[in-house]
Amino acid sequence: MKPFFTMLAAAAIAASLAVPAQASAVAQLKAFVSGSKTLSADFSQTVSNKGKREEASGRLEIARPGKFRWEYSKPYSQLIVGDGKTLWIYDQDLAQATRKAQGTALGSSPAALLAGSNEIERSYKLNEAGKQGELEWLAASPKKQDNTFSAIRMGFKNNMLVEMQLTDSFGNDTRIVFSKPQQNAALPASRFAFVPPKGVDVVSGD
Numbered sequence: 001m002k003p004f005f006t007m008l009a010a011a012a013i014a015a016s017l018a019v020p021a022q023a024s025a026v027a028q029l030k031a032f033v034s035g036s037k038t039l040s041a042d043f044s045q046t047v048s049n050k051g052k053r054e055e056a057s058g059r060l061e062i063a064r065p066g067k068f069r070w071e072y073s074k075p076y077s078q079l080i081v082g083d084g085k086t087l088w089i090y091d092q093d094l095a096q097a098t099r100k101a102q103g104t105a106l107g108s109s110p111a112a113l114l115a116g117s118n119e120i121e122r123s124y125k126l127n128e129a130g131k132q133g134e135l136e137w138l139a140a141s142p143k144k145q146d147n148t149f150s151a152i153r154m155g156f157k158n159n160m161l162v163e164m165q166l167t168d169s170f171g172n173d174t175r176i177v178f179s180k181p182q183q184n185a186a187l188p189a190s191r192f193a194f195v196p197p198k199g200v201d202v203v204s205g206d
Contacts (some may be wrong), residue, residue: 038184045175046177058073081193084102132155139151152164
């Protein structure tokens with residue numbers, strides 16, 4: 001008969017093989033970035049500030065490095081496009097497009113952070129924030145005080161980003177939930193190019 005501790009050890013090994021531990025959030029972030037040359041997903045967004053709450057939804061598309069398309073469809077139409085050099089923000093209702101250098105604007109939107117190869121690691125210190133439900137969370141704190149976001153939390157499952165929670169310098173708390181992700185599907189270059197429609201007022205940003 002096997003010694004009792006040997007049986008316990010064997011049972012523990014068998015259990016660990018049967019139920020593999022989910023990777024830490026930082027490890028999943030690295031896997032998510034390296035494994036997603038392109039990414040498209042639906043998103044729903046909630047912004048809260050001093051009891052006020054605004055909801056929006058739309059579609060995200062990313063082509064690394066540096067290209068992204070963040071398109072709001074509800075309750076208003078707004079398009080944010082980065083081609084790697086120029087960032088465009090197009091407000092259809094206002095018939096206005098703002099153009100700025102993408103490098104100086106990087107970090108001003110979640111899409112800009114996600115489109116880079118390691119932009120989050122460059123600008124933020126990453127820490128494990130534990131598991132809640134099915135998600136592994138990381139917390140990102142800015143390395144510089146003048147960063148757009150004072151805090152970021154990212155929740156992962158199976159190496160896929162499921163949720164982001166952001167607090168900006170204006171006190172807004174933003175929650176973004178991603179759904180129906182598609183990794184490494186072919187995305188036309190035209191998705192990351194923007195030509196202002198005729199009659200639209202073009203403004204140069206800082």
